[in-house]
Amino acid sequence: MSASENETLELAKRLAESFQGQEVVFLTGELGAGKTVFAKGVASGLGLEDVNQVCSPSFTLVNIYQAKYPIYHIDLYRLRKNSEIEDLGWEDYLDRGVIIVEWAEKLKMELDAIRISIEVLNDETRKITIKQ
Secondary structure: OEOOHHHHHHHHHHHHOOOOOOOEEEEEOOOOOOHHHHHHHHHHHOOOOOHHHOOOOOOOOEEEEEOOOEEEEEEOOOOOOHHHHHHOOHHHHOOOOEEEEEOHHHOOOOOOOEEEEEEEOOOOOEEEEEEO
16 A cells, blocks of 8 residues: 555665566556556666656657666557557567566566556555565
């Protein structure tokens, strides 16, 4: 449970501090649930100095940040077809850094990933479920 954006950031930061550099993080939740906030927390936990540069890559589709390990931040929100997702070539990033995928429920492939579900309970409170 997270009662604030700051709590969500801290939870993600603590999770990422143990990463080895090849993790895949799938984020799911409705629009405005806090997926990008969670991504900022992961980046912070990986040592990214300015987490304010972490933004939802809805239009660019992939943002890359340099931290302890490269961070590949992918947003599938605007993609409708599986072929569009496949054309991204995001699989090329596997084993090259930490991959964070927002709207991961759109992926049709099975992959070993840390699955984070964020459910909005009210304006501030989120239920965050982590499956590793």
